[in-house]
Amino acid sequence: MAVSILHRVTGAGLSIVGLAVLTWWLLAVAGGTENYAQFLSAATHPVGLVVLVGLTWAFFQHLLSGIRHLVMDTGAGFELRTNKRFAVLTVVGAVLLTAVLWAYLLGVIA
Amino acid sequence: MSLGDSSTPIGKVRGLGSAREGGEHWLTERVTSIALLLLGTWLIASVVLLPDLSQRTFTEWLRAPSGAVPMALLVIIAFKHALDGMKVVVDDYVHDEGNRFATNLVLLFLAGAGGALALFALAKIAFGGQA
Numbered sequence: 001m002a003v004s005i006l007h008r009v010t011g012a013g014l015s016i017v018g019l020a021v022l023t024w025w026l027l028a029v030a031g032g033t034e035n036y037a038q039f040l041s042a043a044t045h046p047v048g049l050v051v052l053v054g055l056t057w058a059f060f061q062h063l064l065s066g067i068r069h070l071v072m073d074t075g076a077g078f079e080l081r082t083n084k085r086f087a088v089l090t091v092v093g094a095v096l097l098t099a100v101l102w103a104y105l106l107g108v109i110a
Numbered sequence: 111m112s113l114g115d116s117s118t119p120i121g122k123v124r125g126l127g128s129a130r131e132g133g134e135h136w137l138t139e140r141v142t143s144i145a146l147l148l149l150g151t152w153l154i155a156s157v158v159l160l161p162d163l164s165q166r167t168f169t170e171w172l173r174a175p176s177g178a179v180p181m182a183l184l185v186i187i188a189f190k191h192a193l194d195g196m197k198v199v200v201d202d203y204v205h206d207e208g209n210r211f212a213t214n215l216v217l218l219f220l221a222g223a224g225g226a227l228a229l230f231a232l233a234k235i236a237f238g239g240q241a
Contacts, residue, residue, distance in 0.1 A: 012199060015192035022188070023224055026181075026231035029168045030238065036165035063150060066143050073140065101154065108163060 003087040007065040010058035018055050053102055061094035135194060142191040149184040169235055178236040182229060189225035193217060 028039035042048045068086050071077050077086055156177070160167050171177040196217050204210040 008199060011192075011195045015196050019188060019192055019224055019228075022185070023228040023231065026185075026228050026235070029165055029172065030231040030234040033165050036168075059150065063147060067147070070140065070143065101158070104158060105163075 003065050003068070003090055006061055006091070007069065010062040013058045014055065014062055017051065018058065021051070021055060053098065056101055057094055057098040060097040061090065064090035064093050135197070139191065139194045142187050142194065145183070145187050146191055149180055149187065152180055153184060172232065172235045178232065181232055185225060185228045185232065189221045189228070193221040
């Protein structure tokens with residue numbers, strides 16, 4: 001239940017904020033060094049970082065719960081215990097993947 | 111309820127049943143999701159493997175076909191998948207038919223404009239002069 005709602009919320013967030021940031025990033029790269037510096041200063045601002053970390057988490061959560069939905073589309077994984085374990089795994093996995101990726105990225109930026 | 115109880119079972123459901131469409135939408139959502147599973151993983155792996163995150167490095171990466179082509183696919187499929195997904199959310203929560211049509215129309219235009227803008231930026235990177 002909760003993970004299903006998470007799938008929707010993260011999907012909507014990625015659709016609106018995620019694609020806006022992706023488009024802005026491409027425009028910034030296309031716009032040259034100065035444009036890109038502006039993007040980078042916004043992206044590395046504390047608020048920007050919260051948004052980017054949030055988007056990364058949303059991406060991993062949506063990806064993992066999406067895989068869960070694809071498995072369930074085949075009719076598998078509906079037993080209560082299996083279903084719950086799978087749901088919990090997507091939440092734990094998304095947080096872990098986000099932490100690992102940002103540990104690496106912050107190492108590069110710093 | 112104007113038909114009252116005198117209507118036959120078939121009369122009650124006529125016009126409310128399958129519109130004989132929607133299957134395509136459902137399947138497209140799944141197919142694009144699998145494509146994005148691959149392209150999303152590709153994007154993150156690529157960014158992690160790049161030597162740094164400078165404008166110059168990104169430009170060189172997206173100028174080569176190995177960067178530009180998957181990125182173009184990612185943009186197109188991500189906007190399509192986002193539009194399909196948002197339509198499901200809108201169809202579920204916006205009950206008034208007029209509002210639902212208007213919201214879906216706005217989303218369609220936004221996705222079209224956003225996708226075109228992202229592709230334009232990518233083309234500028236890929237085909238533009240030296241940065």
